Structure formats: structure tokens, C-alpha cells
Amino acid sequence: MVRLNEIRQGERSVDLPDRFDASLYFIGRIRTPWTSRLETPRQGRLDGPTCRLELDAHWADGLSGIDAFERLEVLYWLHESRRDLVHQSPRNDGEARGVFSLRTPVRPNPIGTSIVRLVKIDGPVLLVRGMDCLDGTPLVDVKPDRTLFEPLAPAQPGDFQVGDT
Numbered sequence: 562m563v564r565l566n567e568i569r570q571g572e573r574s575v576d577l578p579d580r581f582d583a584s585l586y587f588i589g590r591i592r593t594p595w596t597s598r599l600e601t602p603r604q605g606r607l608d609g610p611t612c613r614l615e616l617d618a619h620w621a622d623g624l625s626g627i628d629a630f631e632r633l634e635v636l637y638w639l640h641e642s643r644r645d646l647v648h649q650s651p652r653n654d655g656e657a658r659g660v661f662s663l664r665t666p667v668r669p670n671p672i673g674t675s676i677v678r679l680v681k682i683d684g685p686v687l688l689v690r691g692m693d694c695l696d697g698t699p700l701v702d703v704k705p706d707r708t709l710f711e712p713l714a715p716a717q718p719g720d721f722q723v724g725d726t
């Protein structure tokens with residue numbers, strides 16, 4: 562059930578820390594057909610509407626070579642989300658779970674990720690299918706889809722393991 566900014570039965574918030582640990586550069590904006598969270602899909606679909614990733618001219622040079630990839634991973638800042646709800650009730654039924662066991666947009670760092678199909682490159686604009694965010698959502702990063710890369714080699718005898726001294 563899509564939320565706006567309400568706190569539901571069973572949910573818990575925390576005080577936000579009094580300082581940030583890092584800062585971001587938004588590299589552009591995402592243009593989609595959706596202007597309300599209530600109508601935005603919960604997850605994008607590769608056969609969804611074509612959306613625009615509009616990179617700021619400042620970063621456009623970073624797109625060279627991207628035409629080699631059919632699928633991309635897009636990271637974006639869910640800028641209308643509250644950030645303090647550590648226990649949430651997605652169905653608004655009194656049953657609540659920790660934020661890190663959910664793909665809720667309401668999180669301490671409201672970063673969304675989508676795997677999208679690259680349809681066309683038009684200068685600093687990528688036309689893609691598979692998004693699920695509001696029109697005007699800030700763009701954080703674009704990378705080739707990680708599943709297109711070979712898995713890392715399996716561990717070998719003698720490799721360092723966490724817990725080794």
C-alpha cells in the first residue's frame with residue numbers, strides 16, 4: 562500500500578542523526594509519466610513506459626561507451642521520502658518489519674535502484690524502460706547491469722576469509 566508521509570499503526574521512528582556522513586552530486590533528473598506516489602508503480606517493468614534519464618551537461622562525457630550495454634542499473638534519490646521510520650507496516654495492517662528487510666522507498670538513505678532496458682541515447686539523455694519513480698526524481702548514478710558481468714572466481718584454498726587472523 563503506497564504511503565505518503567503518515568506513521569501507521571505498529572510503526573516506529575527514530576531521531577535522525579545531527580550530521581551527515583557524506584554528500585552527493587545529483588547527476589541529472591529522471592522524467593517519467595508519474596506525478597503522484599499513489600500512481601507510481603511499486604517496481605519498474607522492462608516493458609513499462611519509456612522514461613528519460615536527463616544527465617546534466619557537466620557529466621555527459623561520462624556516457625561514452627554506454628551504448629555497449631542493453632541493460633543498465635539506475636540509482637536515484639527518492640527525494641519525497643521521510644527517512645526516520647525504522648519499523649514499517651507496508652500493508653498498513655498493524656504488522657511491522659525493519660526497514661532493511663523491505664524495499665520501501667522510506668529509508669535512512671532513500672536510494673532507489675532499477676534495472677532498465679536502454680532504448681536510445683540522445684546526447685546527454687538516455688531513454689530507458691523499467692523505471693518506477695516520480696517525474697523529476699534526482700539521478701544519482703548509472704552503471705551497466707551487474708548481472709551482465711562474469712561472477713568473481715570461486716574462493717581458492719588459502720584465500721583470506723573474514724574472521725581469519
Ligand code: SAM
Nearest residue numbers: 598601602603639640641642666673674694695
Ligand atoms: N525500484 C526501487 C527499489 O527497489 O529500490 C524503488 C522501489 S519503491 C517501492 C517505488 C515507490 O517509491 C513508488 O511506488 C512510489 O510510491 C515511491 N516513489 C517513487 N519516486 C519517489 C520519490 N521521488 N520520492 C519518494 N517516493 C517515491
